Amino acid sequence: MDKFKTLTSTIVPLPIENVDTDQIIPARFLKATSKEGFGDNLFRDWRYDKQGNPIKDFVLNDPTYKGEILVAGKNFGSGSSREHAAWAVAGYGFRVVVSSFFADIFKNNAMNNFVLPVVVSDAFLSEIFSSVKADPKMTLTIDLENQTIKNNSTGKSHSFLINGYKKECFLEGLDDIDYLLSKKDKIEEYEKKRVAF
Amino acid sequence: MNTLFDKIWDSHVVTKVEDGPTQLYIDRLFCHEVTSPQAFEGLRNRGLQVFRPNQVYCMPDHNIPTMNQEMPIVDPVSKNQVDTLDKNAKDFGVQYFPMGHKKNGIIHVVGPENGLSLPGMTIVCGDSHTSTHGAMGAVAFGIGTSEVEMVLATQCIFQAKPKTMRIRFEGRLKAGVSAKDMALYMISQLTTGGATGYFVEYAGEAVRNLSMEGRMTLCNLSIEMGARGGMIAPDEKTFEYVKNREYAPKGDDWKKAVEYWKTLNSGDDAVFDKEVLFDASEIEPMVTYGTNPGMGMGINSSIPALNSIEKSSRDSFTKSLNYMGFQSGEKLIGKPVDYVFLGSCTNGRIEDFRDFAHFVKGKKKADGVVVWLVPGSWAVDKQIKAEGLDKILTEAGFELRQPGCSACLAMNEDKVPAGKYVVSTSNRNFEGRQGPGARTILAGSLVAAAAALTGKIIDPRTL
Ligand code: SF4
Numbered sequence: 001m002d003k004f005k006t007l008t009s010t011i012v013p014l015p016i017e018n019v020d021t022d023q024i025i026p027a028r029f030l031k032a033t034s035k036e037g038f039g040d041n042l043f044r045d046w047r048y049d050k051q052g053n054p055i056k057d058f059v060l061n062d063p064t065y066k067g068e069i070l071v072a073g074k075n076f077g078s079g080s081s082r083e084h085a086a087w088a089v090a091g092y093g094f095r096v097v098v099s100s101f102f103a104d105i106f107k108n109n110a111m112n113n114f115v116l117p118v119v120v121s122d123a124f125l126s127e128i129f130s131s132v133k134a135d136p137k138m139t140l141t142i143d144l145e146n147q148t149i150k151n152n153s154t155g156k157s158h159s160f161l162i163n164g165y166k167k168e169c170f171l172e173g174l175d176d177i178d179y180l181l182s183k184k185d186k187i188e189e190y191e192k193k194r195v196a197f
Numbered sequence: 198m199n200t201l202f203d204k205i206w207d208s209h210v211v212t213k214v215e216d217g218p219t220q221l222y223i224d225r226l227f228c229h230e231v232t233s234p235q236a237f238e239g240l241r242n243r244g245l246q247v248f249r250p251n252q253v254y255c256m257p258d259h260n261i262p263t264m265n266q267e268m269p270i271v272d273p274v275s276k277n278q279v280d281t282l283d284k285n286a287k288d289f290g291v292q293y294f295p296m297g298h299k300k301n302g303i304i305h306v307v308g309p310e311n312g313l314s315l316p317g318m319t320i321v322c323g324d325s326h327t328s329t330h331g332a333m334g335a336v337a338f339g340i341g342t343s344e345v346e347m348v349l350a351t352q353c354i355f356q357a358k359p360k361t362m363r364i365r366f367e368g369r370l371k372a373g374v375s376a377k378d379m380a381l382y383m384i385s386q387l388t389t390g391g392a393t394g395y396f397v398e399y400a401g402e403a404v405r406n407l408s409m410e411g412r413m414t415l416c417n418l419s420i421e422m423g424a425r426g427g428m429i430a431p432d433e434k435t436f437e438y439v440k441n442r443e444y445a446p447k448g449d450d451w452k453k454a455v456e457y458w459k460t461l462n463s464g465d466d467a468v469f470d471k472e473v474l475f476d477a478s479e480i481e482p483m484v485t486y487g488t489n490p491g492m493g494m495g496i497n498s499s500i501p502a503l504n505s506i507e508k509s510s511r512d513s514f515t516k517s518l519n520y521m522g523f524q525s526g527e528k529l530i531g532k533p534v535d536y537v538f539l540g541s542c543t544n545g546r547i548e549d550f551r552d553f554a555h556f557v558k559g560k561k562k563a564d565g566v567v568v569w570l571v572p573g574s575w576a577v578d579k580q581i582k583a584e585g586l587d588k589i590l591t592e593a594g595f596e597l598r599q600p601g602c603s604a605c606l607a608m609n610e611d612k613v614p615a616g617k618y619v620v621s622t623s624n625r626n627f628e629g630r631q632g633p634g635a636r637t638i639l640a641g642s643l644v645a646a647a648a649a650l651t652g653k654i655i656d657p658r659t660l
Contacts, residue, residue: 165217
């Protein structure tokens with residue numbers, strides 16, 4: 001996987017709260033057996049009408065907004081545990097999602113696909129939405145090493161949390177399975193003393 | 198510490214990564230066809246086998262049709278996904294209940310009813326409603342596909358330890374109020390993100406009084422308020438339920454198991470990160486009016502007025518009501534209904550069919566309402582027939598479909614058409630969840646039965 005250190009990008013704003021994974025990728029698109037191609041159906045029912053024509057005022061269809069950072073309203077990714085939601089977000093080309101609150105499973109899924117969830121305060125989030133309204137070309141800078149996110153329009157920075165282990169995974173491009181596989185002896189040791197019926 | 202959750206979690210820790218997650222041992226992995234193919238593919242790409250195939254149980258449930266399961270699946274894409282699970286199960290030698298098998302059904306119904314989900318276990322599945330199995334007194338939670346791959350490869354998972362929350366329902370439920378109503382009430386109070394980051398233990402008189410199936414319904418909906426999982430300490434009812442089920446321990450093992458299970462509870466000195474108390478006697482039969490499970494209210498109440506909603510949430514609230522075709526401030530009682538769905542891992546168990554059948558006995562289905570009755574598993578179907586409930590249903594004008602997830606997420610043909618209203622006993626009323634444009638009103642089995650008889654939203658206690 002690509003290593004992640006810093007990223008400066010324009011953003012795609014989605015100021016809607018409680019965006020659930022059924023909106024991110026509707027169930028009827030879950031039938032694939034590979035991880036490819038989900039980006040095409042990201043936010044499918046907000047993005048296309050029933051005939052498959054793009055819905056003009058949805059942000060992904062608005063050429064004004066592009067970038068590798070999705071900025072979404074509070075409680076992003078609730079509902080179904082489908083990792084397809086993370087594959088869709090990643091497949092579309094987002095490497096960071098910023099919100100003031102994420103659902104747990106989505107957060108894990110995103111990180112397992114090298115999409116970085118960045119949690120900011122409600123105030124910082126609404127400032128981003130104001131900045132981008134004023135200037136669609138505004139950028140954010142994510143600095144993973146220092147765990148900061150900067151709104152380059154206002155110059156304001158905000159720190160974010162990530163555990164040391166996951167941070168290392170992003171910085172080095174390593175995944176959990178590599179790590180777990182290196183612990184096989186510990187697992188077998190555990191199995192010997194485990195209570196099981 | 199010393200909570201039920203801590204006891205089970207701590208006994209499953211293999212290692213702890215410094216400033217990182219815990220490596221947790223998993224007793225049982227369940228897989229369905231939607232969230233597992235990429236995990237098996239991942240194993241192939243890495244040249245790995247399944248580490249403990251006897252602890253992995255697979256079954257297709259999401260895509261399968263609820264009519265003519267004896268025939269090949271018509272939709273080629275669904276068929277491909279189910280065939281892929283068939284192949285993966287064979288290639289990797291894991292336990293498998295294919296479509297039509299007498300143990301097939303929705304995973305969260307099948308696990309407990311076969312004694313595969315037991316107290317004290319850690320149970321995971323690539324499915325958020327894995328929380329259902331917590332009713333057995335297990336730590337059960339939904340995971341993503343990368344995590345499914347981890348468990349297939351190592352029988353372990355990396356997890357940050359969640360915080361703990363205890364939700365107590367004290368007092369007694371009114372007649373006609375069910376576990377589903379308790380859950381919808383709780384979510385409406387705590388909101389859909391209210392338990393994010395927490396693992397919940399349900400306790401209190403009204404929880405202890407629930408049947409095992411009611412407990413499963415309550416735990417099932419934990420995820421709808423964002424909780425990592427929900428669980429209930431095992432008690433005599435649990436042991437009674439588990440005893441003699443196919444995969445439950447037998448003989449001497451049984452005695453030892455029960456002895457151990459009796460230690461699984463939160464001690465008097467247990468400390469939770471958060472405590473919530475509800476008065477069970479205040480709960481009414483519930484319905485939802487919006488597009489997330491937190492938008493629920495007592496069946497006779499009115500949708501909140503716009504100005505009572507927090508300013509920042511008003512746009513989302515309005516969007517949601519527009520989708521549903523409802524006005525803020527209005528009542529739902531008396532509104533016409535086009536479809537009724539009884540089923541899903543929330544309310545597709547035998548007790549739900551008993552409640553529904555007893556309610557409609559001697560009455561007739563309303564004309565013009567399409568009613569889908571979908572048992573959660575073949576075992577439920579068998580029991581329905583053994584108890585003669587199918588006859589009651591037929592006489593009242595209903596027919597039974599075959600088991601599966603069905604209209605809960607509409608991946609098969611059971612889709613509610615755009616703009617139509619469905620009273621659904623499932624768990625999600627998200628936009629398009631039950632079919633593009635479908636409008637879902639979540640409720641318990643009795644409200645569903647009342648809607649099926651009258652074609653309206655109606656308080657079942659008034660019929
Ligand atoms: S019944 Fe619905 S919620 Fe339950 S597992 Fe199936 S799709 Fe998921």
